[in-house]
Amino acid sequence: MQDDPRAPRSRPLSAWTTRRWLRAGAGLSLAVLAVLGVLGFWVLDRSQTISTQLVDVRSPALSTAFRLESVLLNQETGIRGYGLTGNPEFLQPYQQGLADEKTHVATLTWLLHGDAEALADLAAVEDAADRWRQEIAEPIAAAPAGAPSVQAAASAETGKAAFDRLRAALTREQDHLRADRAAARADLLATTRTRDLVFSAIAVVIAVLTALAFEGLRRGINRPLEQLSADARRIAEGDFEHPIVPTGPADLRQLSAEIDLMRGRLTRELAFTEQARLRLDAQAAELQRSNTELEQFAYVASHDLQEPLRKVSSFTQLLRRRYGGQLDAKADQYIDFAVDGANRMQVMINDLLDFSRVGRVHHNHQEVDLEEVLERTLETLSVGIEEAQGQVTHDPLPTLVADPTQMGMLWQNLIGNAVKFRRPGVPPRIHVSAERDGGLWRFAVTDNGIGIPAQFAVKVFVIFQRLHTKEAYAGSGIGLAMCKKIVEFHGGTIEVDPTRTEGARISFTLAPEPLEALEGPEPLEAPEVPAAPAVEAARPAEPERQPR
Incomplete structure (x- = not known):
């Protein structure tokens, strides 16, 4: 006795249902995507941390250091001008520079917290500035206004040396900050390249998983469903003797068998439905005729x-x-x-x-x-x-x-x-x-x-x-x-x-x-009613709503 060629072959995975195949595929895909997602999250977090450090700390710190140098130069210019001329107006840049210096130092201290080397450079700058003010600026500022200061002439060389030391401290601080910013920028570029590689790998893996999922769905679900749809279409066209061929996963094969069992019942149901439709059409026509007659009766x-x-x-x-x-x-x-x-x-x-x-x-x-x-x-x-x-x-x-x-x-x-x-x-x-x-x-x-x-x-x-x-x-x-x-x-x-x-x-x-x-059929036209003769209690001229 030969086997039926339409019968599905016995395979180790033939008992797997569509749900089981989908669960296995989804589980494997989610596991791979989870690993890639964790790696991608780490790279993004690292990139964001470095970018934040560069934008919110290193660059503002270097910019503030330049502003700190500018206000110290304003102080030195004001003190030198006051010492040479005795004009009190030159003290205004000096006083404003003192206030701005406090602000910039506080900003740098906040930005550089946790960076011991940078804070040490800032402390060195502050020490040099304090020595310059104590040795040079404050004695000249205390001199009476109106005439050149004797202290300014006497301490010109000393003041230049003291401010040169302050300049050197500022230069060391700025060089360190530049180096830190350059290192952060290089780290950011390296992390960005790593991020691009990781996301490229993620894109490739997703593309491969998508292709595998598409091919699996096509072979395991689409093709059996197309076969089932073709069989159902032949039955719908009137070939009620055409059998349903079971293919695909176990649940789809079971579905095909159940549809084949329903075929006979559908034949009987279709015959009964056709009879019911004919009766309904007759009742609808009778109802339409009755409504038309009712409208005519009401008018007449x-x-x-x-x-x-x-x-x-x-x-x-x-x-x-x-x-x-x-x-x-x-x-x-x-x-x-x-x-x-x-x-x-x-x-x-x-x-x-x-x-x-x-x-x-x-x-x-x-x-x-x-x-x-x-x-x-x-x-x-x-x-x-x-x-x-x-x-x-x-x-x-x-x-x-x-x-x-x-x-x-x-x-x-x-x-x-x-x-x-x-x-x-x-x-x-x-x-x-x-x-x-x-x-x-x-x-x-x-x-x-x-x-x-x-x-x-x-x-x-x-x-x-x-x-x-x-x-x-x-x-x-x-x-x-x-x-x-x-x-x-x-x-x-x-x-x-x-x-x-x-x-x-x-x-x-x-x-x-x-x-x-x-929008429906043309409305039923009716002849106009002849106007009633006038009576004593005439019809009200104003149309009215429902009395309350």
């Missing part, structure tokens, strides 16, 4: 209600005009109830039609300057605002891509409600704010009116929900529901700020560009 129902309602409204008004005052008070009250009910029904039907048109009739997205729309809205509401002695302010408003008609309806409802729901005896103060919030614009309409209790912050956006009686505040209770539908149609959200206690603040967001999710 609202439109057809207008005619009988106009008759009821017209004849009840005729009844009140002809027989008003001829019947008893109760009959007149009943007639008024009928007229008021018919008028309110007309308002509710018209508002319901406007509500249904949002996103269906008004669907013309274009660049809209919200500031111009707000100005037109304020002109429309100017009578009501003037009667209430109101004031409306606003921030600079942006230009967005939106439906201009819906933006006008949004501003009319929000500002009209802010004017309507004012506190008795308090003129309304309304402010419209706008700010960028990430990828959206956030707007807010803030007023000083009666406010909205926090527990009703959600209810006010539900259609036909009222928080006050019609006697207190007129309206159909559809204003804020329409605002919510407009904002959501433009990809935003709207809410009542529950933290606002003095009045109300309604904030909403709008996207600068229309969302792709909003």
